[in-house]
Every structure is written in structure tokens, then in C-alpha cells.
Amino acid sequence: MLKTNLCSIQLKNPTILASGILGVTKESVDRIGKSGAGAVTLKSLCHEERAGNANPTMFSYDGTFLNAVGLPGQGIDSAMKDFGRLDNLSVPVIGSIYGYRIGQFGEVAKKMASLKPAMIEVDISCPHMDYGKPYYADPQLTAKVTKTVKQNTGKIPVSIKLSPNVYDIKEIAHAAEKSGADAITAINTATGMVIDINAKKPILANKIGGISGPALKPIAVRCVYEIYETVNIPIIGTGGVTYGKDAIEMVMAGATAVGIGTGIYYRGNEVFRKVCDEMIQWMKKNKVKNLGEIQGAAHK
Amino acid sequence: MLEIADVVQEGKSQKSFFFRHSIDSKPGQFIMVWLPSVDEKPMAVSYRSKNEFAFTSQAIGIFTNALDRLKKGDKLGIRGPYGNSFSLKNNSCVVAGGVGISSVSTLIDSLKNPLIIYGARSKENLIYMKRYEDKKMIIATDDGSFGRKGFTTDALDELLSTKKIKIVYTCGPEIMMKKIFEICRKHKVELEASLERYMACGFGICGKCMINDRICCIDGPIFNSKQLNQMPDFGNFARLKSGRKVTLKEYHSVH
Numbered sequence: 001m002l003k004t005n006l007c008s009i010q011l012k013n014p015t016i017l018a019s020g021i022l023g024v025t026k027e028s029v030d031r032i033g034k035s036g037a038g039a040v041t042l043k044s045l046c047h048e049e050r051a052g053n054a055n056p057t058m059f060s061y062d063g064t065f066l067n068a069v070g071l072p073g074q075g076i077d078s079a080m081k082d083f084g085r086l087d088n089l090s091v092p093v094i095g096s097i098y099g100y101r102i103g104q105f106g107e108v109a110k111k112m113a114s115l116k117p118a119m120i121e122v123d124i125s126c127p128h129m130d131y132g133k134p135y136y137a138d139p140q141l142t143a144k145v146t147k148t149v150k151q152n153t154g155k156i157p158v159s160i161k162l163s164p165n166v167y168d169i170k171e172i173a174h175a176a177e178k179s180g181a182d183a184i185t186a187i188n189t190a191t192g193m194v195i196d197i198n199a200k201k202p203i204l205a206n207k208i209g210g211i212s213g214p215a216l217k218p219i220a221v222r223c224v225y226e227i228y229e230t231v232n233i234p235i236i237g238t239g240g241v242t243y244g245k246d247a248i249e250m251v252m253a254g255a256t257a258v259g260i261g262t263g264i265y266y267r268g269n270e271v272f273r274k275v276c277d278e279m280i281q282w283m284k285k286n287k288v289k290n291l292g293e294i295q296g297a298a299h300k
Numbered sequence: 301m302l303e304i305a306d307v308v309q310e311g312k313s314q315k316s317f318f319f320r321h322s323i324d325s326k327p328g329q330f331i332m333v334w335l336p337s338v339d340e341k342p343m344a345v346s347y348r349s350k351n352e353f354a355f356t357s358q359a360i361g362i363f364t365n366a367l368d369r370l371k372k373g374d375k376l377g378i379r380g381p382y383g384n385s386f387s388l389k390n391n392s393c394v395v396a397g398g399v400g401i402s403s404v405s406t407l408i409d410s411l412k413n414p415l416i417i418y419g420a421r422s423k424e425n426l427i428y429m430k431r432y433e434d435k436k437m438i439i440a441t442d443d444g445s446f447g448r449k450g451f452t453t454d455a456l457d458e459l460l461s462t463k464k465i466k467i468v469y470t471c472g473p474e475i476m477m478k479k480i481f482e483i484c485r486k487h488k489v490e491l492e493a494s495l496e497r498y499m500a501c502g503f504g505i506c507g508k509c510m511i512n513d514r515i516c517c518i519d520g521p522i523f524n525s526k527q528l529n530q531m532p533d534f535g536n537f538a539r540l541k542s543g544r545k546v547t548l549k550e551y552h553s554v555h
Contacts, residue, residue, distance in 0.1 A: 022505065058500060058506065073543055203377075
């Protein structure tokens with residue numbers, strides 16, 4: 001019932017581990033695969049090793065989760081040795097990449113492509129980068145990055161991960177599609193802050209962080225809805241999906257697949273299996289045979 | 301943010317920070333301690349009573365030296381407890397190395413007549429001596445300034461050769477714990493060890509503390525012999541903050 005075709009990649013279900021949660025090692029990828037995810041996205045890698053921000057890098061309260069991990073990563077060269085191939089794991093793997101300058105996106109994408117991931121996701125949208133102009137906020141820059149990555153990845157499909165921290169996400173998505181993107185991942189975290197009133201200081205060492213978890217969901221649903229009206233390529237709807245009903249909502253907004261990250265914090269690694277079970281239950285109750293029947297339903 | 305109710309000098313560079321709050325922690329669990337503008341790190345709960353708990357820190361790095369300067373009345377952010385806990389079995393031996401004893405101290409408080417083997421570099425680094433004066437203890441110092449001269453591992457090997465012990469619990473330098481793992485395997489005695497890795501979240505999502513396929517902060521920090529046996533990284537490798545896997549020696553030179 002949940003079988004999903006994402007850019008010709010056959011997924012046993014539409015749930016995908018979002019980039020940034022676990023996904024740091026080969027063993028953790030396998031582990032998430034075994035816990036039921038349809039695909040697993042690696043934590044983003046760039047051309048160099050980065051330790052990331054100082055702790056605290058994460059904080060949660062109520063339905064809100066904030067992080068400012070600052071893109072830590074061992075770097076693509078070290079990861080190539082650490083991971084080896086990515087096409088022989090228990091689950092399809094999406095390699096997430098980024099660079100500081102546009103040329104570096106291409107360089108890292110080429111190396112990632114040599115590991116043969118099922119898909120490459122391009123993180124143009126991490127809100128913590130402090131290197132020049134953000135690529136996510138300008139359709140022309142998004143187009144340049146997309147073209148550069150596509151020139152270096154052969155037949156491997158490429159998804160561009162967008163940020164909600166823009167005036168008009170539609171024009172960015174359109175620029176990515178026009179430049180050859182095979183899919184859109186929407187969305188990355190929205191920027192936010194939480195202050196400890198006793199310490200009189202922002203809790204995160206980086207002060208500003210990215211909001212994820214249930215608080216992000218309405219923003220993500222809105223973005224997916226808008227992007228679906230703008231492009232014809234598939235969308236990986238990501239942001240606050242915690243329960244099966246959230247995933248159904250994303251699909252109705254127009255998503256083909258559904259990213260889950262912070263959901264692990266609320267429901268453990270089993271969140272993938274639980275979300276799938278809940279989706280099936282809802283579909284049976286509402287006599288829906290496959291997700292295609294309800295994809296984009298909210299637009300009709 | 302919790303106010304420090306008391307600071308107790310435990311050894312030359314070790315202090316315990318007490319809070320007048322109850323905590324629902326089990327032996328072996330840890331808390332994340334936040335010192336604003338400095339850092340946030342995992343610390344074992346080292347004392348626990350109905351209305352009070354503490355952690356014990358040894359001043360060795362930037363964070364622990366900043367903690368060392370704190371006074372009664374200062375505030376720290378505390379979240380947790382996190383992680384799994386030790387089993388509580390009778391006829392046990394607890395082997396502690398250095399400040400690692402603070403990770404097994406509430407375990408010692410909960411066990412019935414444990415035998416303790418406790419090692420430190422020298423006399424001035426031994427802590428909790430008064431706290432455990434009624435317990436059966438074998439003390440070893442590297443320089444022989446107190447107790448027997450030598451290592452906890454030799455003391456354990458001798459003990460297990462002569463006495464029937466059901467389970468060994470340990471926390472200390474990983475190289476020591478690796479030896480203890482081998483000694484326990486030789487004598488066919490169960491082992492539970494408390495491991496340490498660089499942590500950020502403490503609840504199993506950031507993936508920084510992976511030891512092979514185990515997530516140290518939620519699957520551990522306590523691992524038994526069977527699990528340790530499936531963890532080739534144990535005693536050999538750890539991941540830096542960036543996620544790159546390095547030798548334990550390199551790891552300890554950075555973190």
C-alpha cells in the first residue's frame with residue numbers, strides 16, 4: 001500500500017530519515033533501515049572536516065525543537081573511506097552534500113556520486129552557514145548550484161533542499177527545477193531562538209537555531225503546498241512529521257515522500273514503522289488503496 | 301537552571317557540586333550540565349538521596365576548569381537523567397579508575413556488600429575515601445603513594461583467580477576497561493562497563509556518540525560483556541565532534 005516511486009527509486013514506504021539526525025555512520029544508516037525507513041539521508045558532508053558549534057546545540061520544549069549543530073561532519077574525503085559504497089546497504093541511501101562556494105558543491109557532489117547513493121540531496125539551506133550569501137535565498141544562486149551539482153552527478157537523481165526562511169519559496173523551487181533538479185526536499189528548519197530567563201541568555205551556544213518538530217509542521221505543509229503548485233518534480237515533504245496523520249497531510253499537500261528527523265526524538269527509531277502503520281490504518285479506514293490517490297488532494 | 305547548594309572538595313582537583321533537588325535517576329545514568337557561554341557536557345550522577353543529588357568533576361579541560369571556579373549559589377543548567385543503568389546484582393566487584401568512580405558511586409551505594417577495587421595515579425587523586433570507609437576496598441595507586449603499587453587490573457585478575465564473583469562493574473579509562481573486559485572473559489565473569497563518548501544531545505538523535513552500531517547515550521552508557529564483544533571500537537576508536545573516527549589516544553588529546 002505504501003510502495004513509493006521517487007525519481008524511479010523504489011521505496012518500500014515513503015518515510016525517509018531526514019538529513020542531520022543520526023546518519024553519521026554506516027552502522028547508524030543500517031540501523032535506521034532496519035527500523036523501517038524507506039530510505040535514509042546521510043548527515044550533510046562538505047569538502048572539509050567541521051567540528052560544528054559548541055554545546056548546547058539542541059534544546060526542546062513542548063512541541064518545539066531547536067538545534068544549531070553547525071554542520072559538523074568528517075568531510076567527504078574521510079567519509080569516502082568510512083562509508084565505502086552506499087549502494088549495498090540494507091536501505092536506499094541519499095547522500096547529502098554542501099559546499100561553501102559553488103565550485104565546492106560540484107567537487108563534493110562528484111565524490112559523493114562515486115559512492116553510488118540512490119540520490120543526492122543538496123543542502124543549500126542550512127541556516128547556520130556564515131560563508132557569504134545564502135544560496136537558498138536567491139533563485140539565481142540556487143540555479144547555479146543546481147546546475148553545478150547536476151554536471152557532476154551523472155544519472156544519480158538530485159534533490160535540492162529548500163529553506164522556509166525566504167520571501168517566496170515558489171520562485172526558488174522553480175529555479176531549481178528549471179536548472180535540472182530531479183526533486184525538491186522541503187523544508188529545512190526555520191530560524192528561531194530560545195532564551196533562558198534565569199541565565200538571561202540564549203540557550204544555544206550559537207544563539208540562533210533551527211526550529212524542527214511539530215512546531216515546524218504547518219510551515220512545512222504550506223511550503224510543500226506552494227511548491228506543488230509550481231513544479232512538476234516530486235517533493236520530499238519534511239518538517240514536523242511525527243505521526244501517520246502528519247505524513248498523510250504532507251502527501252495531501254503534494255509530497256511524494258516524507259522526511260522524518262526530529263520525530264525520532266519524540267517516538268524513537270521505531271517512528272518509521274509506527275508512522276507507516278498509522279498511515280495504513282488511516283488508508284484502510286478511508287478506503288484509499290495507494291498514496292497516489294490522495295497526493296495533492298488538498299489542491300482539488 | 302539549578303542553584304549549587306554546596307561544593308565539596310573531594311581530592312586535589314576533584315569537586316562535587318550538590319543541588320537541593322530530587323532526581324529520578326538510576327545508578328549509571330548521567331545528566332547534561334550546561335554552563336552558559338562555556339559548554340554543556342554529560343556528567344554522571346555521583347550522589348543521590350531523596351532531596352539532593354550531585355555530580356563530581358575533575359578539573360582537566362576548559363569546561364571542567366570553569367566548573368572548578370563555581371561557588372555555592374551559582375547556577376547550572378541541568379537536564380536528564382539520560383542513558384541506561386547498571387543491573388543490581390549481588391556478589392559483585394566494582395572496579396573504578398580515577399574520577400571514573402563518580403560513575404559507579406551511586407551503584408556502590410545501591411549494591412549489597414560490593415567489593416571495590418579503586419585505582420588512581422596517586423594518593424591525592426583518590427576521592428570518596430571517607431564515604432566508603434566502611435566498604436571492602438582494595439586501593440591501588442600507580443606510584444604506590446597509597447594502597448598497593450600498581451594497577452586495578454592486576455588486583456582484579458588476582459581476585460577472580462581466588463574468589464567466586466558473579467559480576468564486575470567498571471568505569472575508568474577505556475584502556476583499563478578493555479583490560480578488565482579481557483580478564484573477565486578469561487575468568488568467565490559477567491561485566492558491565494560505563495563508556496564515554498563525545499555527546500551533544502544526550503537522547504539519541506545527533507549520532508555523535510556512535511560506538512559501532514550502538515548509540516552510547518541511549519543504548520548505553522552501560523554495556524555488558526556480550527555487547528562489548530560486538531563493539532570493535534571499544535578500547536580502540538572513538539569519533540571526534542566532527543564524526544571522524546580516530547584512535548582513542550587522538551580522541552583524548554582533543555576531547
